[in-house]
Amino acid sequence: MSVSLSLRADRQVVSKDTIARTPSIVSSTPGASLDSQFIDSQLPPLDSSACPNHPPSTIRVINSDSFTAARAILREHPEAKGKVAVLNLASDEERGGGWAYTLCKTQEEALCYSSTLYATLKEEYYPWPNLGPGSVAGVYSPAIVVFKDDLDHGCVDLPENERAIVSVITVAAPCLPKTKITSSGERRFAKEQDLEDMRGKIRLVYRMAGWNGQAYLVLAAMGCGVYACPPKQVAEEMKAILLEPEFKGWFKEIVFAIYSNKNNGPGNFDIFNELLDGTEV
Template sequence: MSSTPEERKHIAEDTIARTPSIVEATPGASDKSWFVPEQLPPLDPSKCPNFPPTPVEVVGTDTFTTARNLMREYPLDGEVAVLNLASDERRAGGWIGWYTRTQEEALCYSSTLYATLREEYYPWPNLGPGSVAGIFSPDIVIFKDDLCNDCVDLPVEERRIVSVITVAGPRKPELTKDGELVKASDLEDFRGKIRLVYRMAATYGKHAVVLGALGCGVYACPGKLVAREMKNVLLEKEFKGWFSHIVFAVYRPPTGSETYDEFEDAFEGVAV
């Protein structure tokens, strides 16, 4: 594993320097993106592909590794959207300069994502008016392995193009002693963010989604709360039949992860 900041700095610089040539050399790739400044309209039932109920999976691997595994197993080219657990304060959460290992930074080390997270998009509100917003990057190339494998180059035939949905969870919201959001408005904003993720995927024709624990980690949202809300919104009637594959990638180190366990418990036996 690339464990020192200096090693990760080298990886980051190499990824950024090579991104233009990787995009140019990869059919279907692009560095385009657009900012979604508000909630999207509800999905149109007449356009629903009506997939049969699909079990929701929870896996303990890196997000892009999960997407690559999914695309290796199923013919899903052009259909996969990956959730970026984003910063809404600064581009890639200050990846350049910090070189740490948040989920968003892990995506940037391994792909062309960073080029699409444009400085002019930042910042946007975290809670309250304007907070239900994000970025859609339709044609990202995953061309390196994950950090656990030192972000070595993937063989050309193993590179994959995915869409990335960049949405931020609530940042260190006020919580009760039992881990619930104090403000009802914060809970509604959080549910709006989750709906935006699912609507962005479906609206832009992405029928397989690799999701994550939105707002956990450095944003300090309790895993049990996040898992429950992501499940409850996913089970709303609006989203029935829109997705052929639904996977939550919640990284689980060898020592275990409470958040992974909470997601596994929440989604046990759930099909959408």
């Protein structure tokens, strides 16, 4: 039975427990690590001579927590072990978006409740610029442990044989960018430079995965929550960049996990589902 973890006091208990147990979870889980790397500029294009040339696959858009989606991939594809990367819809101001004291339920904070991610987001990495020079940056955590279920299931401990080791790509979208309404009624980025920064951040996500041999991607609606980026334009850009020749053959499976419930409404899920689900890459 699904048990929603909604009360702040309950979330605080889980947060403290996750932080306290992270070192022992990592030390007792083969292959796990608290290592991470801060990347402070755009990575070079992927090396075509090193491309694994995976056959074309179709994007899936699912209503799911990101780590729940990653665990499902690992169950269905045992060969994916060590090759699953999850996009963290990050804050560039402070680690985990201030998770340890805000105790909120954004996507980044949901990842922190369930895993050892928070300890890999080092204090010295923060803050970094959100827009303009230096804003195409992020953190690569190669081997975090997902050892708790998602928020909808009370963040209860997973059996040891169901724990998952995945990499996490932490990149922040433009925060509250200026937008405009077009003649057709669509909300778009108002400033071309903000859009270029967004494109750079998206490419950084895909390059982080490619350069690190991550063939299974769990992506999300980048910046379309509290950062208020225009979701249709973001979906278009994430799709268009994935279809660029540079990324052909690098990824074996791509899932967009976009959580939707009665409280946050279907909006982002419906937009990304319409534009991306079934796209061959």
